[in-house]
Amino acid sequence: MATLGFALCFWAWALLSPLAVTLREELGLTSLQQSLVVATPVIVGSLGRIPAGALTDRLGAKVMFPAVAVLTILPVLFLGFFGDNLAALLIGGFFLGIGGTSFAVGVPFVNAWHPPARRGAALGIFGMGTGGTAVAAFTTLQLANAFGRPAPFVLVAVLLAGYAVLAWFVLRVPPGRAGGARGGNWLSAALHTLAQPVALKLAMLYAIAFGGFVAFSVYLPTYLVNNFGMDKGDGALRMAGFVVVSVVARPVGGWLCDRYSKTLVLASLLIVTGLFALLAALVGAGTTVIVGDNTYPVALEPVGTVAFLGMAAGLGAGAGAVFALVAALVEPARVGAVTGVVGAAGGLGGFVPPLLMGAIYGAFGSYTPGLLLLAVVAVGGGLFTLVGFRKELAATTQ
DSSP states (O other): HHHHHHOOOOOOHTSSGGHHHHHHHHHHHOOHHHHHHHTTTHHHHHTTHHHHHHHHHHHHHHHHHHHHHHHHHHHHHHHHHHHOOOHHHHHHHHGGGGGGGGHHHHHHHHHHSOOGGHHHHHHHHGGGGGHHHHHHHHHHHHHHHHHHHTTHHHHHHHHHHHHHHHHHOOOOOOOOOOOOOSSSSSHHHHHHHTTTTHHHHHHHHHHHHHHHHHHHHHHHHHHHHHHOOOHHHHHHHHHHHHHHHHHHHHHHHHHHHHOOOHHHHHHHOOOHHHHHHHHHHHHTTTTTEEEEEEEEEOOOOIHHHHHHHHHHHHHHHHHHHHHHHHHHSSSSGGGGHEEEEEEEHHHHHHHHHHHHHHHHHHHSSSSSSHHHHHHHHHHHHHHHHHHHTTTHHHHTOO
């Protein structure tokens, strides 16, 4: 039930991305404005995870999941019927971010239902709810073209309403949380969590792993259309493929962390992701390889496809590995608050790259510097993971 709710809320969260190029053409948006439209839902979806996680520690997912689903319906319908100008898109997109807070509701709920040895895999399976982004990519343009622009928005609103009712009756309070609600000030809990070094370290790594996933799940169609002249529908389907690979890889990262050194697994995944990002940068730059007397282009097909799918697998598995570390290093009573902070960093990590990529493309006509930056950051994050948690891991074994 948690994974289903997360998937539906993420489907809503990603509704604007497949329409980005169409909206740019219809409204005459600049590259930066187009990037802002698809990135704006990430703001509330990211920062809103901090109070959502802290509130889940106190009210429980039985209350929070239906509440998030119902609140997401309002911006979904607003965008479906009134999102025909830049101001409306930005306002509706801002509140559409409420759907992204569902992540901080589900993690503490799932974490409480499983023993420590299985939490990595369990949280990875829950993380597959990010596949709602792929559903949005596969269906939004097709439904809008077949039945009118409001169609995908109306469908999602109906599904969210149905889930809210179902979740209220089906979700149960995890063991050890009698009554489901606990007292305390969620704001003070959130501020206390922000002051914890382990939360900030995990937040930084999740900003790389999940932030990279969010960035490409919303911006990849724009990149493929602008850089390679790809058809809009084909670009949306490629983005869906990226998301599917990342979603499937996520529980693999958690599963590996249940069996091997969590820091070694995460470090390896981030470094490999950086290498694939470097390969993608070479593809985007139109690099050629000289072998003897022959010149071979490093082309989108098949090299670019391998690079982006490799990045998708690395980022997805890396995101799963980060939350395996959360489950190992954070006591269950604080998982919601820490998840809020870490999840917020991940969402914000996805907010900056699309804006940066749009600005770089507008200024230089190239996306290569952005991909190179991702490569450097991912490798740096991997190296930090190897040495950054020695104190916390030592404390958990005492």
